[in-house]
Amino acid sequence: MFPWKDKNSHKKNESNLTRGLFLKNESLKPLGDQIHNYIELNSIDLHKALEEFSSYGISNSKLTQFLHLKSIEAKIETNTESIFESSQYYVVIDESLSENKKKQYKEALDRNEFDNWYEKLKIRFYITTEWIMEDWAYKNNLDYEDYNEISPFSPQDCKVDGVDIDVKTTVSIGSYHGLPYFTRNNQVVKDEVQVAITSSVPKSDDKYSHHFILGIFDSSNYELINLDLNFLSIDSHLKNPCYFHPLQDYFFSSYQYENMDYDKDVIEYWLQSKNITAIAYSISNPLGYFENALKSKIGEAHYGLITIVLELISKKSLYLLPHYFADYLIQKIQKKENIEINLKDTIFSIYKPNEHQEVYIDNLFKLFEILPKVRCKWHPEEGIRDMEIKFIDGHIPTFQAVCSQDPEKQTTIYTYSWKTGQTLIYSSEFICSSPECGGLTHKRKDYESKQMKIYCKASCNKFGREAHKSKFS
Ligand SMILES: [Zn+2]
Ligand SMILES: [Zn+2]
Numbered sequence: 001m002f003p004w005k006d007k008n009s010h011k012k013n014e015s016n017l018t019r020g021l022f023l024k025n026e027s028l029k030p031l032g033d034q035i036h037n038y039i040e041l042n043s044i045d046l047h048k049a050l051e052e053f054s055s056y057g058i059s060n061s062k063l064t065q066f067l068h069l070k071s072i073e074a075k076i077e078t079n080t081e082s083i084f085e086s087s088q089y090y091v092v093i094d095e096s097l098s099e100n101k102k103k104q105y106k107e108a109l110d111r112n113e114f115d116n117w118y119e120k121l122k123i124r125f126y127i128t129t130e131w132i133m134e135d136w137a138y139k140n141n142l143d144y145e146d147y148n149e150i151s152p153f154s155p156q157d158c159k160v161d162g163v164d165i166d167v168k169t170t171v172s173i174g175s176y177h178g179l180p181y182f183t184r185n186n187q188v189v190k191d192e193v194q195v196a197i198t199s200s201v202p203k204s205d206d207k208y209s210h211h212f213i214l215g216i217f218d219s220s221n222y223e224l225i226n227l228d229l230n231f232l233s234i235d236s237h238l239k240n241p242c243y244f245h246p247l248q249d250y251f252f253s254s255y256q257y258e259n260m261d262y263d264k265d266v267i268e269y270w271l272q273s274k275n276i277t278a279i280a281y282s283i284s285n286p287l288g289y290f291e292n293a294l295k296s297k298i299g300e301a302h303y304g305l306i307t308i309v310l311e312l313i314s315k316k317s318l319y320l321l322p323h324y325f326a327d328y329l330i331q332k333i334q335k336k337e338n339i340e341i342n343l344k345d346t347i348f349s350i351y352k353p354n355e356h357q358e359v360y361i362d363n364l365f366k367l368f369e370i371l372p373k374v375r376c377k378w379h380p381e382e383g384i385r386d387m388e389i390k391f392i393d394g395h396i397p398t399f400q401a402v403c404s405q406d407p408e409k410q411t412t413i414y415t416y417s418w419k420t421g422q423t424l425i426y427s428s429e430f431i432c433s434s435p436e437c438g439g440l441t442h443k444r445k446d447y448e449s450k451q452m453k454i455y456c457k458a459s460c461n462k463f464g465r466e467a468h469k470s471k472f473s
Contacts, residue, residue: 016056020057023058024058027063030265031265031266031269032272035066046063050063050067062266065262065266069279072257076278079255080352083246088210089132089210089212093105093124093207096128097128097131098131098134100149101127101134105123108127108152109123117205118204125209128209128211129167129169130157130158132167132211133158133195134146137158137161140252144159145158160251161251165216167194168194169196169198169199170200172200172421173203175422177421191219194239194244195216195217195244196241197211214244215244215247216245224315224317225315225320226311227308227312229323229324231331231334232323237393238393239395240396241322245320246319260282261283268289275349276350280350286313294310301338302339308324309321318351319351321351322351322353322357329361330364332368333364333389333399336371341365344362363423367414371384373426374413378403378438384401387411390402395416396415396416397414400438411426411438412424412426413440414426417442417444418458430442432462434456434462439456441454441463443455
């Protein structure tokens, strides 16, 4: 029998003293040693162990820190799941919407001068996504005011918890993806708080539509961040999914975690088996041990990214990481610098992006990987080493390899299709066959003729927009 469990009081007092000294001694050891050599060895539950320490008046700060991290990790997981669930909407317009929105839908259809299905679908989607914003606000007990109820031409759609919001959506039908989140007016681009919600239907007349709340963009969230965005600027007219972050982070302070100080050995032990997220979300000062831990995971070539992560942690703005990460990758690509492939996993283990952000970032990695295969369309001996890379802003950007002999000759290596909205990435066989065009083509079965057709950039004289109008329709 263990002496401290002995009922004999004399022996018990004596063994209490021994036990106390033993525990005191344990509590000072590095966390890994405590857990391996004492707690796990005796199959003691971590919470029970901490209780025993405190019953002897011993504060085991290392174990306390570890349990705190575990509770934060669990909260982050729950939050991530609930953000995902509350962002998904399946809508039947005649049934799901509120009475007000049904009325606005009917009025908007009556007001509509264009008698075509596409315009009607756009109306259906913008009313539906406004309703989703309304529904989300009510489900989260936030004040909601519908400006469209007063005027359908109101520049802002609604006010949620005191914030004026413009709801933006995309139109996707089957494999076609429309151009999203375009804002014309410069001042509006700067001042407007936007909520982006995707809209898609399998077929144009489908009763059900699927929607995903990508999140919110508010340029004031960037004011305190001491970092530059070189390509994906906050006043861009065309925003991609990486600009938007969860509504929950924006509206609820409960999505922030208290500032903690962790011992070096606690950080080291945690990072052996768990991912960085819980520490990144709660550490009060990320410099020092944590910074070193990051450096052990991220190669020297990417220390610039560590600066980004540390700044976002210290400003409690980790949700902006997908935006800064995408911008960082574009800069690396444009400068033709190396990108380590495991970088993505490390960054995603600090902040988990949504699936749309992941696709956007994955595609940038694909672009990086094909760079060595790129050849100038006009001079096959000319590789990417000899050429500059030109970036053109867009919700999906365009990258072109510029000929070193004639800068007017540009080979497109990354872009989107004006026909289907899909991302196109270089492969030598997809380069346009028209002698003067360096565009990227893709094939698509024509809806009416059922024939495969080739599409190049909109301005291409052989496979562009006009060419398709005159020759093919
Ligand atoms: Zn060339
Ligand atoms: Zn072409």
